Amino acid sequence: MFKHLFKLIWNKKKQNSLLIVEILLSFMVLFAVFAFGINSYRNYVKPIGINYEHVWVINYNNSLKTQNSDSLTLFYEGLLRNIKAMPQVIDAGYSSSNVPFSTSHTNNTISANGKEVPSVNQFSGDINYINVLGAKMQAGRWYNKEDFASKQNITVINNALKEKIFGNTDAVGKYLNYGDDKTHSKTKIIGVLNDIKFNGDYQRAEVSMYNRLDTGAYHWLTSILVKVDPKADAAFESRLYKLMANALKNSNIELEHLPNKLVAYNKFTLVPLIVMSIVAAFLIINVALGIFGVLWYNINKRRGEIGLRRAIGASGNSVSSQLVAEALIVATFSLIIGAFFAVQFPLLNVFDLPASVYLLALALAILFIYILVLICSLYPGKQAAAIYPAVALHEE
Known part of the structure; x- marks a missing residue:
């Protein structure tokens, strides 16, 4: 079955290329966001090393x-x-x-x-x-x-x-x-x-x-x-x-309080994470809309094929599973390419972060993309399963 699905996707590679690129870009941004967030959290839970609560700074x-x-x-x-x-x-x-x-x-x-x-x-x-x-x-x-x-x-x-x-x-x-x-x-x-x-x-x-x-x-x-x-x-x-x-x-003369300086510095540190999160959210929305659009288009273009499959005995669940599996395989193409680039970060020690941070970020980004694709493909798959064979063949 998977061999057949791969052939179907490969034959439509031009139609799926834009979606693959969108998923790839989303994956790389998510990888960066997760790596930044995990590293920031690991640092946050470690003690700051001083008792700054009631310390003031006199600048002169x-x-x-x-x-x-x-x-x-x-x-x-x-x-x-x-x-x-x-x-x-x-x-x-x-x-x-x-x-x-x-x-x-x-x-x-x-x-x-x-x-x-x-x-x-x-x-x-x-x-x-x-x-x-x-x-x-x-x-x-x-x-x-x-x-x-x-x-x-x-x-x-x-x-x-x-x-x-x-x-x-x-x-x-x-x-x-x-x-x-x-x-x-x-x-x-x-x-x-x-x-x-x-x-x-x-x-x-x-x-x-x-x-x-x-x-x-x-x-x-x-x-x-x-x-x-x-x-x-x-x-x-x-x-x-x-x-x-x-x-x-x-x-x-200027008097400053270290707690206030810490709050200001923390906000400054989190700005890149906030910016990357906004970009990631924008790309995720695009990917979600792209998956909906591609699957909806496929359903309308393949109503005759779906109706024929239903007429010869295919169940609604099998039709729905095929469309979901196609979306997951398209995502897999993107993730294979993205994972290749992502693993270079721990190998080359980019940004001098622990390898465990990159590996955990990689796993979370892959999991997030698969969950996103699965959620976005379930409803179009359900719509395909609801097509009546007689109506589809009559329209064809």
Whole structure:
């Protein structure tokens, strides 16, 4: 029977070609949507790595006229003490501008253990950095006051970078290099920090390293992370703003809340998924209409054939099953071509996603297309089964 159906479809390949292309395009878009959605969900269920709920960010620019490092150190250390002295401040610390959930990124190439890792995220913070964010050390330690006076090159890496370079072995006490930068060669790893999803809930925790801030950093620092009491309100925010405005005359002061930044970043991340979903919905509607149209056309063109089959004893169910099977075989042609292209993604490691994401997306896309084709072909098949042999042969 299947051999006969294949012959029927092949003989009408010109009529079915447009439908095959539509199903193929829908399958590829669905594959992309499912892959994006599965990967986003896998990232979403993983912990974000920090306690951001009551963390604020103070953004400012250095409006001080003096460029003397000692004077800047005294001023900014005094400013941080004044912020910490406020009754509703739990902790505070200086940070590089690429705070969590911001669009600012700093990357570098790292080499160690005979491996080179490009695009490693670079963060900088003081001794209060992980306490403000609520991050946890998995091995080794964070920076202390003695480290900021030391001339030795030291760093803290996250667990993702540690596994990429050193695997399951211990990374504390080992060394890495900043690409071709000889001034940062032989940088010692003193600790491994837990993975933090700086790019929001739906992005994975990328390979990262955290550098210490020395006294020279006050020339370019523009961010302070502040962990506040849950009861901190708008009135306290106003007092904090006035403290910064009075300390830094003619400076642009901006207060941001990390929870609000996370919501905004998540919306930005989901835009591609929403766009692809709209395109997929449009293509699915076209495919559904195409299947209805093709089968309806076939029924009207083949009324004589259907009537003859019914007259010689074919049941209505067999006629209906034939039309449904033809639609499923047409879909199979499209899926074979689409699956060929889809399997290239895990083989070539496109977009650096796990192979399981692509394989699951492939299975879901195939299942969705078959269900769609089955649903869209059932009603035309039922209409074909309801054709009376005498009426069809009389019309013929």
